Amino acid sequence: MEKTIAGKSIAVNEEGYLTDFKQWDKSVGEALAAEAEINLTPRHWDVLTYLQTEHKNEVPLSIRKIGKSGVVDIKEFYQLFPKAPLKTATKIAGIPKPASCI
Amino acid sequence: MKHLVILGAGTAGTMMANHLSHHLKRPEWRISIIDEKTEHHYQPGYLFLPFDIYEPEDIVKSIDEFIPKAVDLVQGAIDKVVPSENKVLMHDGSVLVYDVLIVATGAKTAPEEIEGMKGSEWYKSVFDFYTFEGSLSLRNKLRDWKGGKLVVHITEMPIKCPVAPLEFAFLADSYFKHKHMRDKVDITYVTPLSGAFTKPKATEALEHLLHEKNINIESDFAIEHVDNEKKEIVDYGGRAIPFDILVTVPTNKGDEVIARSGMGDDLNYVPTHKATLQSKEYANVFVLGDASNIPASKAGSVAHFEAEILTDNILRFVKGEPLKDEFDGHANCFIETGNGKALLIDFNYTHEPVEGTFPFPGVGPLRLLKESRMNHMGKLAFRWIYWNVLLKGTHIPFVSASMSEAGKKYN
Numbered sequence: 001m002e003k004t005i006a007g008k009s010i011a012v013n014e015e016g017y018l019t020d021f022k023q024w025d026k027s028v029g030e031a032l033a034a035e036a037e038i039n040l041t042p043r044h045w046d047v048l049t050y051l052q053t054e055h056k057n058e059v060p061l062s063i064r065k066i067g068k069s070g071v072v073d074i075k076e077f078y079q080l081f082p083k084a085p086l087k088t089a090t091k092i093a094g095i096p097k098p099a100s101c102i
Numbered sequence: 103m104k105h106l107v108i109l110g111a112g113t114a115g116t117m118m119a120n121h122l123s124h125h126l127k128r129p130e131w132r133i134s135i136i137d138e139k140t141e142h143h144y145q146p147g148y149l150f151l152p153f154d155i156y157e158p159e160d161i162v163k164s165i166d167e168f169i170p171k172a173v174d175l176v177q178g179a180i181d182k183v184v185p186s187e188n189k190v191l192m193h194d195g196s197v198l199v200y201d202v203l204i205v206a207t208g209a210k211t212a213p214e215e216i217e218g219m220k221g222s223e224w225y226k227s228v229f230d231f232y233t234f235e236g237s238l239s240l241r242n243k244l245r246d247w248k249g250g251k252l253v254v255h256i257t258e259m260p261i262k263c264p265v266a267p268l269e270f271a272f273l274a275d276s277y278f279k280h281k282h283m284r285d286k287v288d289i290t291y292v293t294p295l296s297g298a299f300t301k302p303k304a305t306e307a308l309e310h311l312l313h314e315k316n317i318n319i320e321s322d323f324a325i326e327h328v329d330n331e332k333k334e335i336v337d338y339g340g341r342a343i344p345f346d347i348l349v350t351v352p353t354n355k356g357d358e359v360i361a362r363s364g365m366g367d368d369l370n371y372v373p374t375h376k377a378t379l380q381s382k383e384y385a386n387v388f389v390l391g392d393a394s395n396i397p398a399s400k401a402g403s404v405a406h407f408e409a410e411i412l413t414d415n416i417l418r419f420v421k422g423e424p425l426k427d428e429f430d431g432h433a434n435c436f437i438e439t440g441n442g443k444a445l446l447i448d449f450n451y452t453h454e455p456v457e458g459t460f461p462f463p464g465v466g467p468l469r470l471l472k473e474s475r476m477n478h479m480g481k482l483a484f485r486w487i488y489w490n491v492l493l494k495g496t497h498i499p500f501v502s503a504s505m506s507e508a509g510k511k512y513n
Contacts, residue, residue, distance in 0.1 A: 063294075063324050064258060065368065074324070078338040084296065084322040085338075 024094030114391025115206035120495035249286030250346030276440030463509025
């Protein structure tokens with residue numbers, strides 16, 4: 001389905017995750033963050049950039065891996081993206097929701 | 103003489119020993135299987151022990167009963183594997199040199215990963231049921247428990263048998279009903295996932311059952327620590343859930359020997375090709391069962407399906423033929439739902455569990471994703487099948503290694 005984000009028509013799935021990362025840019029990220037009631041700071045961007053790089057390298061994402069990444073510890077990850085940080089952060093970053101194992 | 107070495111005589115390793123002993127024979131081949139334990143445990147039985155459904159003797163047998171005579175059983179601890187030199191170094195200083203290595207070292211619980219989990223309340227009000235000791239101490243605790251808050255909790259994924267914690271919650275509901283004290287027990291199911299299970303259609307069916315059985319669900323809970331004084335579990339966001347009894351599934355990790363050998367990922371699982379079961383790093387190393395990092399369930403049924411395909415691939419490998427990339431992630435699990443009923447799910451890498459009939463399309467007798475008595479009988483019969491058919495590597499009639507889509511309701 002299509003959704004208008006930051007004035008652009010963007011392809012998303014039924015949970016609102018982007019289906020084509022090429023359509024993502026910073027303004028899309030900011031608009032998605034606003035929807036989640038998050039105001040993006042430089043620390044948020046550090047994490048989002050890290051997630052996008054890991055996704056590009058096809059590394060499966062998990063809370064444990066992020067905690068050991070050296071970019072952010074789990075406590076801060078929760079402060080930056082409250083409640084379900086991995087789901088929220090990946091949505092803002094324009095990458096798929098991590099398949100949380102079997 | 104060439105040498106094939108299997109690490110681990112659990113479900114997966116024992117099945118491989120039985121399969122391969124029919125094909126790789128003396129004088130060309132010798133097969134060894136290494137394990138430090140002397141007992142083989144029917145791990146699915148740990149689920150039933152706390153509720154007095156099984157007794158310890160139902161689930162423990164001797165390892166050597168299941169290893170074929172033509173295979174050398176080496177009972178000792180492994181120091182480490184040196185895959186670049188094709189060697190297994192034992193604790194006692196002996197060395198096994200292999201031509202082909204099969205890693206079947208499994209996964210185990212690591213409660214020390216979470217602060218306070220293995221604290222002062224461990225086996226007093228904090229239990230696991232993924233070990234024999236944990237399951238038995240929980241049985242003793244439940245026998246004269248007067249009621250209160252029972253919290254069933256998963257620390258993080260992946261875990262062995264991902265449906266077992268749900269089954270535990272369902273069986274607890276049934277157990278306390280039979281003891282006429284369900285009204286005194288408040289059951290909460292706490293998971294790091296966003297719902298009851300990892301696959302959407304099964305989640306829907308299972309959440310309906312949780313609701314029906316009056317079991318609360320707390321999702322998206324990533325535990326930070328166990329507070330032994332206040333008796334609560336606390337997540338990274340500060341959410342706290344109080345308990346009188348905590349039944350947790352600790353972090354699961356691959357064996358330490360994998361870490362010592364430098365062969366694992368951050369959870370000690372061996373990086374493995376998901377369709378051929380060959381190690382990604384070493385061509386003569388194969389991995390099956392819980393020890394691998396493939397995105398399939400860590401369960402005996404998966405190891406059983408893997409074993410059929412891996413046997414073919416090892417025979418191809420030793421002849422220098424290309425491997426078959428046929429493993430599809432097939433899993434087949436009974437889910438006990440209490441009161442003498444069970445669900446059955448059948449799925450693989452690409453197809454989630456759906457409703458239907460199994461194993462005969464349109465006939466059954468088992469029903470997929472629906473509660474039935476017949477499914478429960480299937481689950482209980484499975485213990486006999488495990489000891490007498492599965493471990494011996496005998497093909498289970500009508501159930502193929504690759505999943506069948508027939509008789510299932512996909513949209």
